Amino acid sequence: MADTTSPLETTESTENLTDEGQRCKGRKANAPMSLSSPPSQTGKGAFVREMFAEIAPRYDAANRVMTAGLDEGWRRRAIALLAPPRGGSVIDLCCGTGDLSFHLVRKDPTLHVTGVDFCEPMLAGARTRAQREARGRGVTFIEGDVMALAFPDASFDGATMGFSLRNVVDIDATLREIRRVLRPGSRFVNLDVSKAPNLLFKRLFDLYFYHLVPLLGGLIGGSRAAYTYLPHSLTNHPNARDLQTRFERAGFANCGYKPLMGGAIAIHYGTVAERL
Numbered sequence: 001m002a003d004t005t006s007p008l009e010t011t012e013s014t015e016n017l018t019d020e021g022q023r024c025k026g027r028k029a030n031a032p033m034s035l036s037s038p039p040s041q042t043g044k045g046a047f048v049r050e051m052f053a054e055i056a057p058r059y060d061a062a063n064r065v066m067t068a069g070l071d072e073g074w075r076r077r078a079i080a081l082l083a084p085p086r087g088g089s090v091i092d093l094c095c096g097t098g099d100l101s102f103h104l105v106r107k108d109p110t111l112h113v114t115g116v117d118f119c120e121p122m123l124a125g126a127r128t129r130a131q132r133e134a135r136g137r138g139v140t141f142i143e144g145d146v147m148a149l150a151f152p153d154a155s156f157d158g159a160t161m162g163f164s165l166r167n168v169v170d171i172d173a174t175l176r177e178i179r180r181v182l183r184p185g186s187r188f189v190n191l192d193v194s195k196a197p198n199l200l201f202k203r204l205f206d207l208y209f210y211h212l213v214p215l216l217g218g219l220i221g222g223s224r225a226a227y228t229y230l231p232h233s234l235t236n237h238p239n240a241r242d243l244q245t246r247f248e249r250a251g252f253a254n255c256g257y258k259p260l261m262g263g264a265i266a267i268h269y270g271t272v273a274e275r276l
């Protein structure tokens with residue numbers, strides 16, 4: 001089915017950035033999470049951070065079960081599109097517990113990977129995993145907001161993001177910030193759920209995503225409310241073609257996307273143009 005949601009209907013706005021002052025340090029959300037409907041943009045950043053703090057301890061297990069392990073293959077496909085130079089530095093944005101970061105250094109142990117996330121409990125998971133999975137390879141995890149990265153212009157040879165762009169307060173500002181920290185000629189690769197164009201596939205996926213995921217989220221993920229919000233974060237997200245347009249509008253060149261699972265998953269990419 002053709003997706004009728006225009007990217008212009010999304011309501012990302014920079015005016016809510018002042019909500020971002022509070023940091024989560026592993027405490028449970030103190031406000032009850034009434035997430036059956038998505039939050040308003042007001043307070044979205046703090047809300048998202050609290051939500052991930054709550055589900056962080058069981059995030060990896062829930063992910064594997066909910067995707068039946070398929071996410072591992074999608075992650076490998078995404079990383080294959082990045083092609084950073086050997087020994088290069090890559091930023092993994094919204095790294096969570098570090099899944100893409102570890103995939104990157106497993107594929108090329110010469111890389112220096114910096115994972116950035118604003119939720120400390122997710123980063124704690126990443127650091128614990130690093131002891132087993134990075135084994136001295138160059139992976140560092142730091143706390144930060146991907147909408148305001150603490151790096152100079154042109155710092156990295158590649159950037160990845162997994163299952164997160166739906167959660168940022170302002171997609172366009174985030175894309176511009178990612179482009180800013182990338183060196184000319186380097187790529188940004190974004191792996192995320194998307195809107196399946198095929199009606200039958202869309203119906204099946206919606207059944208899974210909006211009904212089974214919240215159920216499993218309650219049983220395995222530790223919060224049915226959080227896993228009810230997460231699928232809803234797709235509702236106002238641009239469809240795959242519109243997201244490509246947003247990449248282009250942010251200044252990326254040679255943009256495109258690879259649909260997986262009938263388009264229910266998409267890997268978007270764009271390159272920072274070489275300076276003439």
Ligand SMILES: C[S@@+](CC[C@H](N)C(=O)[O-])C[C@H]1O[C@@H](n2cnc3c(N)ncnc32)[C@H](O)[C@@H]1O
Nearest residue numbers: 052094095096117118119122145146162164167
């Ligand atoms: C669904 S998880 C994805 C984690 C990981 N990338 C993966 O592929 O499994 C989304 C992550 O995005 C982080 N996040 C959302 N908005 C963020 C922002 N503005 N800055 C930094 N991290 C953010 C959350 O804290 C959470 O860890």
